[in-house]
Amino acid sequence: MKLIAAADYQDMSQKAASIFLKQMEQKKQSVLGLATGGTVKGVYSELVDVFIEGEISFAEAASFNLDEYFGMKKEDPNSYFSYMQEQFFSKTDFALERNHIPDGTAADPMEECSRYDRLIEQAGGVDLQLLGIGENGHIGFNEPGTPFEIGTHLVRLTESTRQANARYFETMAQVPKEAITMGIGTIMKSRKIVLLASGVKKAGAIEQLWYGEVTEDFPASVLKQHPDATIIADKEALSGIR
Ligand code: F6R
Numbered sequence: 001m002k003l004i005a006a007a008d009y010q011d012m013s014q015k016a017a018s019i020f021l022k023q024m025e026q027k028k029q030s031v032l033g034l035a036t037g038g039t040v041k042g043v044y045s046e047l048v049d050v051f052i053e054g055e056i057s058f059a060e061a062a063s064f065n066l067d068e069y070f071g072m073k074k075e076d077p078n079s080y081f082s083y084m085q086e087q088f089f090s091k092t093d094f095a096l097e098r099n100h101i102p103d104g105t106a107a108d109p110m111e112e113c114s115r116y117d118r119l120i121e122q123a124g125g126v127d128l129q130l131l132g133i134g135e136n137g138h139i140g141f142n143e144p145g146t147p148f149e150i151g152t153h154l155v156r157l158t159e160s161t162r163q164a165n166a167r168y169f170e171t172m173a174q175v176p177k178e179a180i181t182m183g184i185g186t187i188m189k190s191r192k193i194v195l196l197a198s199g200v201k202k203a204g205a206i207e208q209l210w211y212g213e214v215t216e217d218f219p220a221s222v223l224k225q226h227p228d229a230t231i232i233a234d235k236e237a238l239s240g241i242r
Pocket of ligand 1: 034035036037038039040066067131132133134138139140141
């Protein structure tokens with residue numbers, strides 16, 4: 001696992017965007033694994049700027065998002081579908097039929113999970129996966145205790161994750177209780193992984209990721225077993241690293 005120190009949020013976002021740029025230069029048909037949340041917004045904004053300058057095209061790329069709230073329609077402003085449209089897809093030249101996000105309204109969530117894993121496989125697997133990290137070490141919505149080998153699955157969100165996400169909702173009752181997420185096994189199949197962390201709230205997680213053991217109690221620790229995983233963290237998130 002590699003660690004890149006960034007000065008601040010913008011520097012972290014630019015460093016991550018340049019890895020995406022390089023990936024797209026090497027392979028126009030790249031399969032990108034994408035995340036939502038506050039940490040990765042800056043990366044999308046950087047990539048949109050580079051796209052507007054005409055230096056990158058996503059026309060031949062495909063994407064797979066990590067997760068979607070279960071029971072949420074894609075038109076809902078809080079869905080990860082809406083987030084991706086707003087932050088990235090609608091501002092670039094992606095072919096929308098190649099932008100994949102788990103269907104949060106699927107009648108049979110188990111079938112939706114297997115369908116999603118099959119789609120990733122049929123696309124040739126993820127070339128570059130972007131990740132954020134939860135304060136409890138979650139990646140995607142794989143909460144502590146999730147088996148490392150699991151594929152895409154339906155999860156019950158922990159109270160701490162629901163509370164961390166409550167800022168986007170009017171009331172706590174509106175915060176979904178379940179989500180469909182790529183599993184740790186799915187994430188680990190990606191050829192390259194970049195995990196971002198920003199702000200002092202993530203300092204404990206980054207400290208544990210860097211110094212701690214590999215354990216299912218801290219999902220992100222699995223990345224130590226990946227051949228090409230990089231953490232990019234800003235000064236505040238790195239405040240626990242000596
Ligand atoms: C998002 C995701 C989550 C977030 C994590 C950090 O698709 O899967 O694992 O990356 O919860 O969220 P932020 O960046 O909002 O702190």
